[in-house]
Amino acid sequence: MEKVWDSGRRMSRSIGRGMGVETWGVDEAFLQGGGGGGSRRGSRGRADDDEEALRWAAIERLPTYSRMRTSILQAEAAAAAAASPTDGAAEGKQQYKEVDVRKLAVGERQEFIERVFRVAEEDNQRFLRKLRDRIDRVGIELPTVEVRFERLTVQARCHVGSRALPTLLNAARNIAEGALGLLGVRLGRQATLTILKDISGAVRPSRMTLLLGPPSSGKTTLLLALAGKLDPSLARGGEVAYNGFPLDEFVPQKTAAYISQTDVHVGEMTVKETLDFSARCQGVGTKYDLLTELARREKEAGIRPEPEVDLFMKATSMEGVESSLQTDYTLRILGLDICADTIVGDQMQRGISGGQKKRVTTER
Ligand SMILES: Nc1ncnc2c1ncn2[C@@H]1O[C@H](COP(=O)(O)OP(=O)(O)O)[C@@H](O)[C@H]1O
Ligand SMILES: [Mg+2]
Incomplete structure (x- = not known):
C-alpha cells in the first residue's frame, strides 16, 4: 500500500x-x-x-x-x-x-x-x-492543498529483451552507443515504454486517497510524478499542480512526503530515538504561529481552552526539544510504546517486528 x-x-x-x-x-x-x-x-x-x-x-x-x-x-x-x-x-x-x-x-x-x-x-x-x-x-481556517494532474504521460526509453540484460557484451555496446550518441549517431534501437498515458485526476484535501492497481501498473510512478521526484531520465508530459501552482512554482516538499514502500532506517537506533530524531528534523512548521494567533483570538473573545488541549498544543509546537511530547503521543497512538526502547534492527540484527517497522516508517 x-x-x-x-x-x-x-x-x-x-x-x-x-x-x-x-x-x-x-x-x-x-x-x-x-x-x-x-x-x-x-x-x-x-x-x-x-x-x-x-x-x-x-x-x-x-x-x-x-x-x-x-x-x-x-x-x-x-x-x-x-x-x-x-x-x-x-x-x-x-x-x-x-x-x-x-x-x-x-x-x-x-x-x-x-x-x-x-x-x-x-x-x-x-x-x-x-x-x-x-x-x-475562533474562526481560524486551516489551509489545505489540492493536487491536480492533467494529461500526465510518463515514458521510459530503454532496451528490451536480451539486449536489456547486464551482460559484458551489452555493457560494452551501451558504452559505444553512448559515445556515438554524443556525436549525434543513433545506432541502438531503444524501445519506448509508456508507463502512464494521458491520465487526469485530483487528490482532494481532507481525504485519504487509496491508489489501487495490479503490480507494475504504474502506481509508484504516478506517486513519484505527483511528488515531483520522477527519475530525470524519464520523459514526461502533462501537468501537476498544487493548489493551481505548477511544480516549478510550488515546493511540494513542504506539503507532501513520499514514503517509499521499502523501509529505510538506522538499525542501531531504538524506536523512540528514531521518532525523536525525525521529529527534530521535521521541525514544527508554523504550528507556533498558529498557536500565537489562536491565543490572541481566544484572549480577545475571552475563551479559556481546556488545560490538556492547551498543554498538548503548546508542547508540540516548541522547536528544539530533544525528546518531545509529540514522540510520546506517536508511540502511544501507534501502539509502539511497548517497543519504544527496542532497536529498529536490520538484516543483521533482530529488531522490532515487520508491522511495527511499517508504523515507524510512516511516522518518520
Ligand atoms: N525509471 C524507469 N525506467 C524504465 N522503466 C521503468 C522505470 N520506472 C518504472 N518503470 C516501469 O514502469 C512500470 C510501472 O512501474 P511502477 O510504477 O513501479 O509500478 P507499480 O508501483 O504499480 O508496481 C514497470 O513495468 C516498471 O518496470
Ligand atoms: Mg510500486
Missing part, C-alpha cells in the same frame, strides 16, 4: 503570514469523522474550576513569549501529594500547576499521555476533535 501524505501539512492563507501550517501531524479525515465522546470536564467540581480559572488568569497576564511556553498541568491529588508530601491537605481533588512546556519531566509526559489517551483509539479521536473545535471556535 502506498499513500501520498499530503494533508498533514498545508499551505496557509488564512493565518496572516501565509506560511505552511501543520495540523499536528493528523489527517483531517480523522478530525472530521465521528463525533466526540463524553467530556471529562462535566464531572469536575466547582472548586477545581475556580482553581483552574485562577491559574489561567495568571498565565494570561504573562508576556506572549512566556505565555506560549506556559500551560497548566493537571494531576490527580494523590500523585501530586506523593511528589510533595507537604501538600497532603488536597486529598481527593484535582491539582493544577503551571509548567514550562519545554521542560516537562519524563514522568509528567508519561502521566499526561496515560491519562489523556487511556484507550488509544477512542480517546485519540475525542482529543483530535477537541483540537479541531478549539481552532474552529
Whole structure:
C-alpha cells in the first residue's frame, strides 16, 4: 500500500503570514469523522474550576513569549501529594500547576499521555476533535492543498529483451552507443515504454486517497510524478499542480512526503530515538504561529481552552526539544510504546517486528 501524505501539512492563507501550517501531524479525515465522546470536564467540581480559572488568569497576564511556553498541568491529588508530601491537605481533588512546556519531566509526559489517551483509539479521536473545535471556535481556517494532474504521460526509453540484460557484451555496446550518441549517431534501437498515458485526476484535501492497481501498473510512478521526484531520465508530459501552482512554482516538499514502500532506517537506533530524531528534523512548521494567533483570538473573545488541549498544543509546537511530547503521543497512538526502547534492527540484527517497522516508517 502506498499513500501520498499530503494533508498533514498545508499551505496557509488564512493565518496572516501565509506560511505552511501543520495540523499536528493528523489527517483531517480523522478530525472530521465521528463525533466526540463524553467530556471529562462535566464531572469536575466547582472548586477545581475556580482553581483552574485562577491559574489561567495568571498565565494570561504573562508576556506572549512566556505565555506560549506556559500551560497548566493537571494531576490527580494523590500523585501530586506523593511528589510533595507537604501538600497532603488536597486529598481527593484535582491539582493544577503551571509548567514550562519545554521542560516537562519524563514522568509528567508519561502521566499526561496515560491519562489523556487511556484507550488509544477512542480517546485519540475525542482529543483530535477537541483540537479541531478549539481552532474552529475562533474562526481560524486551516489551509489545505489540492493536487491536480492533467494529461500526465510518463515514458521510459530503454532496451528490451536480451539486449536489456547486464551482460559484458551489452555493457560494452551501451558504452559505444553512448559515445556515438554524443556525436549525434543513433545506432541502438531503444524501445519506448509508456508507463502512464494521458491520465487526469485530483487528490482532494481532507481525504485519504487509496491508489489501487495490479503490480507494475504504474502506481509508484504516478506517486513519484505527483511528488515531483520522477527519475530525470524519464520523459514526461502533462501537468501537476498544487493548489493551481505548477511544480516549478510550488515546493511540494513542504506539503507532501513520499514514503517509499521499502523501509529505510538506522538499525542501531531504538524506536523512540528514531521518532525523536525525525521529529527534530521535521521541525514544527508554523504550528507556533498558529498557536500565537489562536491565543490572541481566544484572549480577545475571552475563551479559556481546556488545560490538556492547551498543554498538548503548546508542547508540540516548541522547536528544539530533544525528546518531545509529540514522540510520546506517536508511540502511544501507534501502539509502539511497548517497543519504544527496542532497536529498529536490520538484516543483521533482530529488531522490532515487520508491522511495527511499517508504523515507524510512516511516522518518520
Ligand atoms: N525509471 C524507469 N525506467 C524504465 N522503466 C521503468 C522505470 N520506472 C518504472 N518503470 C516501469 O514502469 C512500470 C510501472 O512501474 P511502477 O510504477 O513501479 O509500478 P507499480 O508501483 O504499480 O508496481 C514497470 O513495468 C516498471 O518496470
Ligand atoms: Mg510500486
